[in-house]
Amino acid sequence: MINGKIDFRSDTVTVPTEEMRKAMFQAVVGDDVYGDDATVNELEQLTADLFGKEAALFVPTGTMSNQLALFTHVQRGEEVILPDNCHIIVHEAGASAIIAGAQLRSIPNVNGEMSFELIEHYIRKDPEDIHQPRTALITYENADSDGQVRSLAYMKKVKELAEQYALPVHIDGARIFNAAAYLNVDVKEMAQYADTISVCLSKGLCAPVGSLLVGSRKFIALARRKRKILGGGMRQVGILAAAGILALQEMPKRLQEDHDNANYLMAQLKEVKGIEVYEARQQINMVFFRLKGYPMNSAALVRYMAEHGVVINGEDNGMMRFVTHYYVSRDEIDQVVQLMKNAR
């Protein structure tokens, strides 16, 4: 429960834990633009170490982290190869055109996965041709917004392909700890197949605010300058970083619990008449289903749930999504399933 409600909309709704609030209260802070905030410095070092990279940069949002990656990797007019349904294209309000001035080469994909053949097909082969834009970056999500995880083998092959053309790889790892839990690997193993990674603290990890961009020392120094350009140089931001440190230290190890709960929820929903569960998609903390012959349509279901203290999103492209997180218990899942069964 969060503020008296069961909230299935997203893992972004998670509020900071008691321990996080205490750490925030006690955080040693300083002016981070001068590099003086010990708590931010600790968070950045911790993140870099966790991912086996040289450096990391604290930013307010995942969108800023992705856009900073593009802004730093790509020159105006250069191309970024990415799946056509990814967050950078669909959910960042066209920022890549405004900030990096990048041309997005969006690639059709199956379940979020671009084929190697298509990636290679779309890479510009002749950087000296004055007609052609240059390819500057390949990026994809792991896990993606549909809760699908790319395998280590896939990541390795994309990295090898990128290296063949001397291109960097950026991973939008907003839910990379969920992907790591699903693959049962250390995030370091995933990070070796990327030059830069965007990591979100405020989804399943429960920090109130914040993402980190991880990469080489040289890259992060450039990104730090670009962050200032975007107005993202924050001052006594150790207040937020303090929660982020606990998010990284305490929360990844419990994410499998959210995944198990999502599995449990899916199994229960399968038993509800008029609900068609997308079983193959269930890898992390998200359950997808369609209403087919269910007594209510999506809008009515949202209202009915709200009347019973349960917050859900309506359908998107005909698809409903329930997300489990730190503040959803088995008991609450049972309550929601019972409500779903009782609907008339």
Ligand SMILES: *Cc1c(COP(=O)(O)O)cnc(C)c1O
């Ligand atoms: C949530 C998310 C982001 C970042 O979103 P913000 O709301 O800007 O923090 C980026 N990529 C993916 C795939 C996400 O799910």
